[in-house]
Amino acid sequence: MKKNSVFIKILKLFLLLSIGIFIGKYFFSGKNTDTVPLPSTMKYRNVGISNDTTHVVEETTFDGNIIEVKKGGSILQAVKSAQSGDLIRVYPGTYAETVYIDKDNISLQGVVINGEWPTLDGGKKLNDAFLYSGNNILIENFKIINYKGNGVMGQAGNNFIIRNNWIIDTGVYGIFPQYGQNGLVEHNVLSKIADAAIYVGMCDNVDVINNEVFNSVAGIEIENSRHCLVENNYAHNNTGGILAFVTPGLPIKTTFDVIIRNNFIVNNNHENFGAPGSTVAGIPPGAGILIMAADDVVVENNIITGNDNAGITIVDLATGDPKANDPNSEPNPDRVVLLDNIMFANGNNPTGELKALMLTQLSTKGPDIFAMGGGTGSSILDKNKYRTFGLDDYGFPPISDTKDLISMKLNKPVAPRSVSEEELGRLTYYGICAGCHAFGTRLIGPPTEIIQAIHNGNPQGIVDYINNPKNLRPDYPEMPPQDYLPDEAKMAVAEYILSMKK
Structure with a gap:
């Protein structure tokens, strides 16, 4: 027995040492991640950056002009002047603004010089740093701090890339693509987020790879989304590390075809500081991986250790979110596949x-x-x-690994969503509103039925609020103005909201 005990201790020490070496080499290059982000500045083909500290991660082409923004300038004004295909290069400095991107094919690239980053600072007054609704959007190499709502939020934009950003204390979500298809979220470092550091909501074909998430309520959350790969991430010191689940009350009712593999999911025991009544407020500290009502989820080759409640938790809606009441959401997790994982000290x-x-x-x-x-x-x-509980009816997996699947992204960009006049209200709600407002469930903003009660028979009241929101509820963050939307879209979505039924 003593020999076995000594062997187990040596094995655990070896595994922890391996984790430390991998993380040190892969993510941090020997630097303290609480104060130092991933050291890189991207460059584009045919775009030279003459700085010895530049670290090239990937080359990407563009076919437009370069617009430079330097300290004292405005990123938003650069976006307003940009044309499709342009690259906006932002130099170190502090930019206190919300950047709306409602055009297609716009790239925003921070330039990091001698450790100085272009920094968007909301001062705990602004709601969002980047808010994009365009397609083919790139956002990379920014430090984003002190916002009340989101660091980067997408609204129905396809073919997005969000990479190599350093996001701290940005309110509800750090990176939040919503209702988009064909996206990549990679090499970001996020911390101190009150809901999910990375939240993929109502999306399809998204890769979430090589990120670090810590000191947040949820590290990485795949919610009401399909065809997603979560790989090579380091999720530590959150309340819950990696989540795949269905939130009732949203217009898209399913989560399926999700692969969670090759991640480090370590010591996710942070106290839960999510907004009372929100779905994530129910996550118990110590949850490594949480799967709730999601189907066809594969969990493979992860190191899962030090999570005080359980390493992997798999529940239905009645168990995980008993207050949920959406008859159109199938509540059970079906066809979950647990392959080989290293698990100890959970x-x-x-x-x-x-x-x-x-x-x-x-x-x-x-x-x-x-x-x-x-x-x-x-x-x-x-x-x-x-050590397991509740797996009596689990059979033998139909697959042994997923190594042949490299990415969930599609081989070529998808077209922008086409919106007919009849669909305008519904798709505007899906892309703009539903990530914050759902029936019977608290997300960022008040549930949809409360909005209906306040503005019953008065769509113009909703339009006025869209143009000039006022924070009337101190327990919710202030809604950012959506006045960039066309007038017809505002009225269409207002009428759609009032016509909705659970």
Whole structure:
């Protein structure tokens, strides 16, 4: 027994050392990540940057002009003057503004010189740093701090790339693409986010790779989205590390075809500081991976350790979000596939219902893998490798690995969404409103039924609020103005909201 105990301790030490070496080399190059971001400045083909500290990560082509913004200038004014295909290059300085991008094919690139970043600082007064609704948008190499709502928020823009940004304390979400297709979120560092550091909402074909997320409520969240790859991320010291689930009340009702692989999911035991009543406020500290009502999720080759509640939690809506009431959302996690993962030192301090449940099993520890509620067709490669609860009906997986799938992105860009006059209200709601307002569920803003009650029979009242929002509820963040929307879109979405039924 003593030899086995010593061997296990040596193995754990080796694994922790391996994690440290990988993280140190891959993410930080020996620097303290609490104060130093990923050291890189991208360059474009045919665009020279004559600075010895420039680190080239990837070359990307563009076919327009270069617009330079330097300290004292305005990024928003540069966007307003830009044409399709232009590159806006932003030099170090502090920019206190919200940047709206409602054009297609615009690239925004920060230039990092001798450790000095272009910094968007909301001063805890502004809601969003970048708010894009255009297609083929690139946002890279920015430091974003002190916003109340979001660092980068997408509104129905396809073919987006958000990479190599340093995002701290930006309110509800750090990076939030919503209702977009064919996107990449990579090499970002995010912390101190009150909901999800990276939140992929109602999207399709998105890769979330090589990011670090920490000191947030949720590290990475795939919500009501399909065909997503979450790989090579370091999620640590959040309340929950990586989540894939369905939030009821949203117009898109499903989450499926998600691969979570090759991630480090470590010590996600942060106290939950999510907004009371929000979905993430119910995440127990100590959740490594949480799968709720999502289908066809593959969990493979992750190192999952030090998560005090459970390493992997798989639940239905009735268990995970008992207040949910959406008859159109199928509530069960089906066909979850658990392949080979390294898991140890999870469940050391379970809380709430899980703690009580484990006591009925004469144990004070939580499991590596916990499943409860409905669902069919799920499987696990080797259940005997882990401490498990609730996996009695899990069979043998239909696959052994996912190595042949390199990316969930499509091989070529997708076209912008075409919007007919009849669909204008519905698609504007999907792309602009639904990420913050849902039926019966608190997201960023008040639930949709409250908006309907306030503006019953008065679509113009909603239009006026869209143009000039006022923060009348101190328990919700201020809504950013959406006055860049065409007048017909504002009225169409107002009428659509008032006509909606759960």
